Amino acid sequence: MIRVGVIGTGAMGQNHVRIYSEMEGVKLAGISDVDQNRVEAMAAQFKTKAFTDYKKMFAEGLDAVSVVVPTKLHKQVVLDALEAGLHVLVEKPIADTIENAELMIEAAKKSKKVLMVGHIERFNPAVIRLKEIINSGILGKIVSISTRRVGPYNPRIRDVGVILDIGVHDIDIISYLYGKKIRGVYAIAGADIHSFEDHASIILRMDHNFAGVVETNWLTPHKVRQLTAIGVKGVAYLDYLDQTVELHDNGWIRKAKVEPSEPLKNELAYFIDCVQTGREPNPCGEDGKHALEVAMAAIRSYEEERLIEVGK
Template sequence: MLKVAIIGTGAISPSHIEAYLQFKDRCKIVALCDLYPEKAEVRREQYGLEAKIVQDYKKLLQEGIDLVSICMPPYVHAQVAVDFLNAGSHVIVEKPMAASLKECDDMIEAARNNDKVLSVIAQNRFRNPIMKLKQVLDSGLAGKILHAQVDSHWWRGHCYYDLWWRGTWEKEGGGPTLNHAVHHIDGLLWMLGRPSHIQAYMANVAHDNAEVEDLSIAMMKYPNGALGQLTSSVVHHGEEQQYVFQGQFARISAPWRVTASISLPNGFPERDLELEGKIQKYYDELPDLPYEGHAGQIDNVLSAIEHGTPVLIDGENGRSTLELIMSIYKSASMGENVQLPLQKNDPFYTQEGAQQNVPYFYQKGKSIENFEDGKITTGSNYGVKK
């Protein structure tokens, strides 16, 4: 029975708690930690947990915790993760992995030195439409991918950035490119690999209480000549998210759709119904995941700890995602066509270097300690297009 601690009991913590509770025969939540203990108490009562509450996570370092979920603001992820890894705990850390590539490297080194699991939350990989889309891509039925379109469209009200740590380059680390599109960027890297070049633009068009961007658009060039585009936004009504891959033989996407074309004698398209049917049959016969979302990823981590198997999303994956994000920020800030990978002497390798080079769109004018608990949105399930 693995002993679990939740570090940070804010809006995302229920996703972790509810996931762990699906595996009561494998793990038990024994501790909750929050800077505001009353928030942790609410979670303890909400879920009927027999867990101790602490305000300082360091009080848990000698408690023999097997696995921690870090659900805190990004700027503290690295220090907390390294401390627990060095204390002998396995670590799951919420997205984004850390505030800088330097911190990612520190976390990866600590996990390696202590032979512990480090997994970065990317729960959308554990959704049936995304997992099946990846398998269809890997099958080669759509052919070589020529163009990728990723829309990470969200909407957040003006007051969203009033929370004390949001909307600042120091505490939040960025806007939707970092904190919303992170899942889509992880998925894109998982499906297509790393692009070789990035050209990007960003702006703050609707939130004059935040230093960071609320909209960015990035263009990507891949080593094989394919192109991609990514929109990261908190100004899009409807919050529709999608992956669209245009292959040599067919278009496939999440939300799922397949369309294939063949050429008429004059070069114009005609539907290739035979190929569409073949791809659809392949998709339909793929098995569903036993668990989706956070539960799927936590099941994967528990299995890795229990059996010594690799996790699907490790520290290197989390670092690759942040590298692409920092490349977008570098391109948009410096007006450069950025070549990947970023080197350790790049200003965007460290948090300090990035903060010295990014634009500060507005001064954060309001800061509140906490919002009342309320509904949050965590994105489309990619099942049916809204």
């Protein structure tokens, strides 16, 4: 039985709590939040213990925790959890700075504990299926992947702009589908209604002229979550929300078979498996750091109005 805790019981944290409480072979041993009324009500609902100090929760004999607190708090909470000997799943983005991400990665190596980053779209069944299709060669060499992730502003997001909040999803997925690091970024963005940027168009460059394009905003009144992968033999259209993949080539339009499932359930089950087996998670801390580096480079690019090389 793996004993887990959840630190942070906001909108996303509540989903972690719900799923862990339903998982076989997992005991939700405690949940923590600075909002005492909320955490106590949730603990009563899911029959677990409530804490306002997450360090006191560590004394419950935990094996692992989900860290679902604001991004600026990730570093300290993750370091405390690793120092306590716990495996950690931290929500994306991994940290608020590259330096803090590196501290977390080094601490995980030193403690020999799992550090997984919650890039949830990797566990979307449609993305898993598209990765298989790309790897099979059906589409031929992939030369461009473009995404649209747009929708209304979520008022709970107060500490970052649209690039770090939702654009980072597609930055990670484009890198993942190509199996390549992103080397250069050019972005056009602006903050027209909110204090941070609320719309962005981002061009990504991999080695050998492979391209990625991310369109994202908090201005569209309805949610769109779509991806297009263009290969020399065909095109794939993916819908993250409907969990569908459609292939077009010169002769056919075909729908790929995708078994719908909740991405977060898949992600947490995978995390628990990594805890049990000790295997390196995918996405690991380095993957989370790369997505953060690219997102930070995109922010620098629109601020400085120039191409930014990632990692330089």
